[in-house]
Amino acid sequence: MDISFEHVTHVYSPKTPFEKRALDxxxxxxxxxxxxxxxxxxxxxxxxxVQHINGILxxxxxxxxxxxxxxxxxxxxxxxxxxxxxxxxxxxYPEHQLFEETIIKDVCFGPMNFGVSDSEATKRAExxxxxxxxxxxxxxxxxxxxSGGQMRRVAIAGVLAIRPQAIILDEPTAGLDPRGxxxxxxxxxxxxxxxxxxxxxxxxxxxxxxxxxxxxxxxDGGKPLMADTPQNVFAQAERLRKVGxxxxxxxxxxxxxxxxxGERRTITAFTLDETxxxxxxxxxxxxxxx
Amino acid sequence: xEKIIEVSxxxxxxxxxxxxxxxxxNFTVNKGEWLxxxxxxxxxxxxxAKCLNGLILPQRxxxxxxxxxxxxxxxxxxxxxxxxxxxxxxxxxxxxxxxQDDVAFGMxxxxxxxxxxxxxxxxxxxxVKMDSFAKSEPHRLSGGQKQRVAIAGIVALQPxxxxxxxxxxxxxxxxxxxxxxxxRALNKEHHLTxxxxxxxLEEAIHSDRLLVMNDGQIIREGQPRDIFKSTDLxxxxxxxxxxxxxxxxxxxxxxxxxxxxxxxxxxxxxxLWTFHSNM
Ligand SMILES: Nc1ncnc2c1ncn2[C@@H]1O[C@H](COP(=O)(O)OP(=O)(O)OP(=O)(O)O)[C@@H](O)[C@H]1O
Ligand SMILES: Nc1ncnc2c1ncn2[C@@H]1O[C@H](COP(=O)(O)OP(=O)(O)OP(=O)(O)O)[C@@H](O)[C@H]1O
Ligand SMILES: [Mg+2]
Ligand SMILES: [Mg+2]
Numbered sequence: 356m357d358i359s360f361e362h363v364t365h366v367y368s369p370k371t372p373f374e375k376r377a378l379d380x381x382x383x384x385x386x387x388x389x390x391x392x393x394x395x396x397x398x399x400x401x402x403x404x405v406q407h408i409n410g411i412l413x414x415x416x417x418x419x420x421x422x423x424x425x426x427x428x429x430x431x432x433x434x435x436x437x438x439x440x441x442x443x444x445x446x447x448y449p450e451h452q453l454f455e456e457t458i459i460k461d462v463c464f465g466p467m468n469f470g471v472s473d474s475e476a477t478k479r480a481e482x483x484x485x486x487x488x489x490x491x492x493x494x495x496x497x498x499x500x501x502s503g504g505q506m507r508r509v510a511i512a513g514v515l516a517i518r519p520q521a522i523i524l525d526e527p528t529a530g531l532d533p534r535g536x537x538x539x540x541x542x543x544x545x546x547x548x549x550x551x552x553x554x555x556x557x558x559x560x561x562x563x564x565x566x567x568x569x570x571x572x573x574x575d576g577g578k579p580l581m582a583d584t585p586q587n588v589f590a591q592a593e594r595l596r597k598v599g600x601x602x603x604x605x606x607x608x609x610x611x612x613x614x615x616x617g618e619r620r621t622i623t624a625f626t627l628d629e630t631x632x633x634x635x636x637x638x639x640x641x642x643x644x645x
Numbered sequence: 646x647e648k649i650i651e652v653s654x655x656x657x658x659x660x661x662x663x664x665x666x667x668x669x670x671n672f673t674v675n676k677g678e679w680l681x682x683x684x685x686x687x688x689x690x691x692x693x694a695k696c697l698n699g700l701i702l703p704q705r706x707x708x709x710x711x712x713x714x715x716x717x718x719x720x721x722x723x724x725x726x727x728x729x730x731x732x733x734x735x736x737x738x739x740x741x742x743x744x745q746d747d748v749a750f751g752m753x754x755x756x757x758x759x760x761x762x763x764x765x766x767x768x769x770x771x772x773v774k775m776d777s778f779a780k781s782e783p784h785r786l787s788g789g790q791k792q793r794v795a796i797a798g799i800v801a802l803q804p805x806x807x808x809x810x811x812x813x814x815x816x817x818x819x820x821x822x823x824x825x826x827x828x829r830a831l832n833k834e835h836h837l838t839x840x841x842x843x844x845x846l847e848e849a850i851h852s853d854r855l856l857v858m859n860d861g862q863i864i865r866e867g868q869p870r871d872i873f874k875s876t877d878l879x880x881x882x883x884x885x886x887x888x889x890x891x892x893x894x895x896x897x898x899x900x901x902x903x904x905x906x907x908x909x910x911x912x913x914x915x916x917l918w919t920f921h922s923n924m
Contacts, residue, residue: 357760373785396817397789445702446813448734459705500659503733503811504686528786530733532685533885559789559817586883601818604888608910613917630894637922638901 356422356441356520356553358385358408359500363417365403365577377403379577380416385570390544392564393573396599402447404574404577405523410435410556421521440469443455445520447526449510452512453498458484458509461498484510487600488538503530511539521553522546528560532603535560539569562603565625573600574642586623605630612637649727649806649838650674650697654706657692666692668861670706677836679829681849681869684858685883687706690842691733694808695860696729697840710803711805726755727735729804731812735795738784744775745781748798755802771898772827774820795826800831806838807831814844846887850908857884870908889913 363454365378377400393401406412410426410433419426424438437486443465446452455461463478467473483638484494487508493501498509512520520563524543527607528536544567546552557562562586564571571588573581575598581588592610601607609622609630616637624630650673657667666689667794674680682690683723695701696839698706700716711727713720717908720878732738740858741747748769773793778786783794801806807828816883825848831837843849857865857872859882865872873879873890886894889910893903907913 367785375785397793397815397820398787402787450734450736450738450773455855502691508686526815530686531813532883533846534883535686536844536906539886559815559821561818570826596819599817599819604910605892608888608892608914611910611914613918615914616921627891627895630892631899631901634892634896634917635899635901638917 356495357381357387358421358521358555359419360404360407361367361418361420363407363414363419365400365407365412367403369415374560378414378579381577381579383579383582385553385555385574387422388553389570390547390554390568391556391570391572392568393555393557393572394559394561394564394572394600400576400577401574402525405525405555405557407442408521408523409439411444429460436469441520443514443517443522443523445507445510445514445522447469447529449507449563451501451524452510452513455505456497457503458489458496458498459494460547461509462516464511465513469517478492478602479516479518480512483515484509486515486542487512488535498643502537504532507531508535508539519552521555524554524556526559528558528563536563561601562605562625565603565605573598580626581625585625585626589625590623592620592621609637648673649676649711652696652706652751653704654694654857655693655708656705657701657703664842665761666861667696667703670861672679672863672866673854674838674840675715675853676805676899677830677838678853679839679841680852680854680856681852682840682842682856683844683849683884685860688858689861690858691810692840694730694810694840697806698730699724700730707749708835721820727804728806728808729799730808731799731801731810733810733812733814735791736784738795738798739791742782742788743780744770744783744794745779747794747857748801750800751798765801767804770795772800773797773824782789789817789820792816792819793824800827804837806840808840808842811844846885850887857882864908875910 359380360383363378363381367375367377395401407414408421414428416428418629424433426433453462459480462478466476468477489508498624543554547554567586571585572579589602603625605624613619622633624633653671655667655670656665658665684690696703699721702716708715710724713724715724741750741815745766748766749762770779773791773796775797796812813824828839832839849855855872856863857871889907893907893913897903903916907916
């Protein structure tokens with residue numbers, strides 16, 4: 356299910372004093388089965404962009420295609436229910452998508468809404484809640500009696516239970532504790548690798564964008580500034596800094612070190628292991644690395 | 646040192662059907678210090694924060710803020726005036742129809758004179774870089790913009806104590822640095838007491854003191870440098886190590902003979918640099 360945007364513009368509250376052009380002539384391509392991260396400073400249009408992919412927002416101009424689904428400006432809405440069975444969405448603020456009486460009912464809602472039987476939905480719900488690390492002692496409680504990080508886990512479980520082909524995650528690790536972050540990110544990495552699921556993740560964590568994605572899209576003022584591999588995107592530290600972004604902390608560290616040793620070259624290293632190897636190279640007299 | 650908050654024997658559960666989520670909590674906060682609270686999801690950090698401004702009252706134990714017992718109805722407004730709280734989800738905090746109404750609302754409640762309100766309003770919005778959004782509706786902002794406005798609303802009140810419950814979790818890297826620097830300046834120059842609840846260990850290592858929560862209890866308390874020596878314990882309770890420590894350990898495993906002291910990235914850079922110069 357390839358996803359592409361062609362000349363998409365989105366204007367909030369048009370022809371009012373609040374008019375805001377949040378997307379401005381955006382054309383991007385997200386290949387089926389890819390892991391794409393979207394980065395950009397506050398207000399650059401990331402959430403607006405991804406909300407077009409499952410029809411929460413409609414374009415003011417342009418066309419979005421998601422596999423066979425085509426969403427065009429000024430055209431009647433497509434069968435959004437069928438689209439949402441294929442494309443799951445985890446909101447930036449998870450409490451916006453919780454509403455049932457109990458957590459387990461909340462997670463069952465998605466699959467049942469798409470015609471899955473009661474017992475199968477329960478099975479999937481239990482499986483998904485285990486995957487996101489919410490202990491079973493919580494399952495029969497209200498989803499509103501939870502801590503922030505626990506709510507986020509339930510919201511993610513709710514989307515996993517639908518078993519979509521693509522998942523959109525709007526800052527999925529905000530509010531998760533360090534172990535939770537790692538577990539949830541490797542969960543998505545596995546889904547991407549093993550089930551060929553398309554993952555689209557909005558994130559403010561440059562290291563996560565670098566370590567997990569095949570493609571990084573950089574948004575600035577409602578336009579895509581770059582769309583490339585993490586290696587190519589994060590090699591451009593100056594350009595990223597100009598738009599309020601950064602390089603991953605591993606590269607930041609190498610930069611501090613090479614500034615001292617006087618080498619002044621950009622080393623692209625994302626994992627701890629790569630970073631340690633690059634440092635050892637520097638200590639050994641700066642042999643070319645990477 | 647002057648104790649601005651004193652918590653003793655605090656226990657709390659949301660209802661009788663629910664389990665105890667704070668269990669016999671004891672600690673104090675010094676005036677003007679930067680205290681960070683870390684802990685796994687559901688360990689009780691936000692519940693504890695709500696006890697510190699009297700939003701919820703202990704079922705056992707006592708919470709004193711600036712000498713006032715939070716359970717005393719007569720002085721609850723004095724407590725609220727001392728403690729400004731930025732909530733984990735800013736949506737729960739907005740009351741005004743526009744950004745400027747929202748920030749002004751808190752000040753009106755505190756009975757500030759009009760001129761002073763106008764002055765503080767524009768200062769606070771400028772500090773968080775939201776001045777151009779003064780007339781926007783809060784619910785029409787992006788996630789990070791909402792967090793900035795929520796912070797402005799509290800900064801404008803100039804409380805003695807600020808509690809930030811994951812208040813910068815949705816800001817871009819630059820925005821996060823700026824906000825932390827702003828609050829740090831208030832902490833240093835105006836002796837603002839800061840309690841920061843965070844999952845960001847790179848932020849936590851810069852605090853004066855750290856509380857580690859696990860399942861409703863404080864299991865460690867002390868300076869970041871000491872706390873992060875307990876590698877195994879932290880891993881066991883779902884936490885992680887700061888970047889410099891992880892990198893240092895990776896380098897040691899590969900045979901680089903480093904000391905086991907570096908906590909800040911700058912320290913590790915210096916150590917590697919010395920090492921490099923002596924080779
Ligand atoms: N409902 C709305 N009405 C009017 N303007 C809006 C609305 N929602 C968002 N905006 C504006 O559109 C712009 C883009 O918002 P968006 O939520 O897409 O940003 P974002 O990149 O996701 O930011 P963040 O990192 O803070 O979440 C912002 O300037 C925001 O103020
Ligand atoms: N309104 C509520 N009713 C009942 N239980 C609640 C309520 N709010 C929170 N809890 C429970 O209390 C415990 C502590 O929650 P709290 O929100 O204080 O955790 P936290 O440390 O802030 O977690 P997080 O890092 O996820 O924000 C959790 O187990 C949670 O499920
Ligand atoms: Mg957003
Ligand atoms: Mg919390």
